[in-house]
Structure formats: C-alpha cells, structure tokens
Amino acid sequence: MRVLVKGAGVAGLTAAFELASRGASVTVAELRPRLGGNASWAAGGMLAPWCERESAEQPVLDLGRGAADWWDVVLPGQVTRTGTLVVAAPRDVGELDRFASRTSGHRWLGEEDIARLEPDLAGRFKRGLFFPGEAHLDPRRAMAALHDKLVAKGVDFRFATDGQGLPGFECEVDCRGIAADDAALRGVRGEMLILRTPDVSLSRPVRLLHPRFPLYMVPRADHHFMAGATMIESDEAGPVTVRSMMELVGGACALHPAFGEATIVEANAGVRPAFADNLPRIESLANGIAINGFYRHGFLLAPAMARQAADILFNPDKRVGACA
Ligand SMILES: Cc1cc2nc3c(=O)[nH]c(=O)nc-3n(C[C@H](O)[C@H](O)[C@H](O)COP(=O)(O)OP(=O)(O)OC[C@H]3O[C@@H](n4cnc5c(N)ncnc54)[C@H](O)[C@@H]3O)c2cc1C
Numbered sequence: 001m002r003v004l005v006k007g008a009g010v011a012g013l014t015a016a017f018e019l020a021s022r023g024a025s026v027t028v029a030e031l032r033p034r035l036g037g038n039a040s041w042a043a044g045g046m047l048a049p050w051c052e053r054e055s056a057e058q059p060v061l062d063l064g065r066g067a068a069d070w071w072d073v074v075l076p077g078q079v080t081r082t083g084t085l086v087v088a089a090p091r092d093v094g095e096l097d098r099f100a101s102r103t104s105g106h107r108w109l110g111e112e113d114i115a116r117l118e119p120d121l122a123g124r125f126k127r128g129l130f131f132p133g134e135a136h137l138d139p140r141r142a143m144a145a146l147h148d149k150l151v152a153k154g155v156d157f158r159f160a161t162d163g164q165g166l167p168g169f170e171c172e173v174d175c176r177g178i179a180a181d182d183a184a185l186r187g188v189r190g191e192m193l194i195l196r197t198p199d200v201s202l203s204r205p206v207r208l209l210h211p212r213f214p215l216y217m218v219p220r221a222d223h224h225f226m227a228g229a230t231m232i233e234s235d236e237a238g239p240v241t242v243r244s245m246m247e248l249v250g251g252a253c254a255l256h257p258a259f260g261e262a263t264i265v266e267a268n269a270g271v272r273p274a275f276a277d278n279l280p281r282i283e284s285l286a287n288g289i290a291i292n293g294f295y296r297h298g299f300l301l302a303p304a305m306a307r308q309a310a311d312i313l314f315n316p317d318k319r320v321g322a323c324a
Helices: 010-021 057-065 069-075 090-101 110-116 137-153 243-256 257-263 299-316
Strands: 001-007 026-028 085-087 106-108 125-132 156-159 171-174 186-196 204-210 215-220 224-228 263-273 281-283 289-294
Touching: 001 010, 010 026, 010 137, 010 171, 010 299, 026 263, 057 243, 057 299, 069 299, 085 090, 085 186, 085 243, 090 125, 090 156, 090 204, 106 110, 110 125, 125 243, 125 281, 137 156, 204 243, 204 257, 243 257, 281 299
Parallel strands: 001 026, 001 171, 026 156, 085 204, 171 289
Antiparallel strands: 085 125, 106 125, 186 224, 186 263, 204 215, 215 224, 281 289
16 A cells, blocks of 8 residues: 655554555655654654543543653653653642642652652652653654664655655655644644753653643753743744743743753743644544644654554545545
C-alpha cells in the first residue's frame, strides 16, 4: 500500500512509523522547510496520563498508559522514567487535595520525601504528590530520532510541500494538526519557555499547582528546562505575550528562586489542535483518514492512535475511501 502522510508533527511521524512497520510504502509531506516549528516542537514531552486525568477524560489514561513503553521500544534511551512530582506553595495546599481527589496512581509525600526525590527543592514544599509510573522525553530529540529511523526504514520525506500533485498514492493520512480542514477543530494556544541555569537540578517534571497560574518544569539536557504552559483558547501562533511571560517566569521563580538568574533561551508558542471533548479522533476522508485533536496529549496519545490508524488501513473490512 502506498500512503501519503500529510504533516510531520508527532501525529504524522508516529503514523508513518506504524504504517511503515507494517509494510506500507510511506511518503511524508511537510509544509515547513524542515522538521519542527509546529505544536509538537513546543511540547513539554511529558508522558503523564495519571496527572493529566486531573482535567482529562478516562480515555487519556487508558490510551496513554502504554506511551512510555512505545517510545522506549521505538527510540531506546530517549524516555526517562522517573515519575512526576506535584507540589504547591503552602497557601495553595488545597490545590494538592483537589488534584489528588481527581487522579490515581500517586502517593503523598512529606517535606523529607520531597527533599530525597529532588534535593534542590529541600525545605521549599511541605507536601507533595508523586506519580511514579510517569515518564518524559525531549520532544525535539525524539522527533529528530524518529525522522532518522523512518528514513532508515525507507520513508520518503518531502519538505516545503503540501503533497498535492505527488502521484501514485492509494491513500492519505491527514496529520496537519490545526491546519486541517475541519470546522470542529479549535486551537488552544500554549506558550512556553526554555530556560537554562546550572544552579538548579531536577530529575523529573515538577508541577507547581496554583489556582490561576499552574506551571510545570521539565528538565532537559545540559541544564535546560522547559517551563510551560499557557492554555489560551486561540489559534494564534504568534510570539509570547508579556502577560504570559510574567506568569511563566513568576511560576518558575516560585518553584525555585534560582530560576530568576536563569537565561531565557527561547520563548515560543504552539497551537494545540483540539475537538470539543479534548480527545483525539480518527476520521474517514474520501481518500483516507485524518488523525487529529491531540490537544495537550500529542506525545502521550499519538502512539495508540497511530496503531489504531494502521489497524484501520490494514484491515480489509475497515478500509476507508480510496484505501479500499
Ligand atoms: C506548549 C505545549 C506543551 C505541550 N506539552 C505536551 C506534553 O508535555 N505532552 C504531550 O503529550 N503533549 C503536549 N503538548 C501537545 C502536543 O504538542 C500536541 O498535541 C501535538 O503536538 C499535536 O501534534 P500534531 O502532529 O497533530 O500537530 P503539529 O505538531 O502542529 O503538526 C502538524 C504538522 O502539519 C504540517 N502541515 C500543516 N499544513 C500542512 C499541509 N497542507 N501539508 C503538509 N503539512 C502540513 C505543519 O507544518 C505541522 O508540521 C503540548 C503542546 C504545547 C503547545
């Protein structure tokens, strides 16, 4: 089967992987001139289905709990399985109770437990929640490695094209994220910072709860941290606003004052593609399928959705449109 995948975000790359692994001849067409610059590039890379259940529906946990294994098998060495720590400032401890009541897969920590897990946070938080089953990866490293792996499998990448006019495909998989022609999609803008400081070390993503400005900090290589992220109902991908910058920087400094001396390596925004229920969907198109609506959960849910998409395209009873 010759398949054209449109879009080289995490949805397109994971779909290409599942299809190529099952023997399809895959071409990926990406409008941008190179990998990145999309929502996936801005992501934190948290594989955190238990934490996300705080505001997400049960399918996010059901579909997402296998994500770390998928990434680990496909890209060995890229997944860090050190769990997630959730803390709150003393005046916001009620937020921790609320978070705990809406989630599972955690255990309560006291001040000393927090210091054992994250020595640099010693003395800063009296209580916390630890989600030991969670993991994270660096989305940019993962996407670059997945691209290379796909090329090695024979997948043909075409950049700076929308794929129109490329001949000979039996079937298309539309993974264009917020750019897809789907009136049911909305954009949820997420602004983020990449900070660098040698003065703080964290071994895992840390979520700082706050009634209005929750923040997470994801450690990356070479003293870098990804601080995120705003949630704004907008499909505007423009530069980070002053207000959002203040919120993110304020949250970072509340987590640890040494972030005040960090350098801001990057301030960026991505637009999360979302349906009304904030769950991803596979939809039938005249000439194939669309995989979209990953909202906050692209890295978490794309592997499961890619497998489902491959099941559909390779199952003669389920084949759709021109793929039949
Ligand atoms: C700040 C932020 C933090 C996040 N943190 C996390 C996290 O920690 N964990 C997690 O799981 N998820 C996270 N997400 C969510 C995740 O990033 C998204 O759900 C995911 O990136 C959506 O992937 P996608 O491939 O559908 O879209 P995109 O990554 O936007 O990719 C779509 C691609 O299609 C291309 N395209 C558009 N039009 C065309 C065309 N006509 N032809 C060809 N190509 C086209 C675009 O150029 C783009 O490259 C975060 C998102 C943001 C913004």
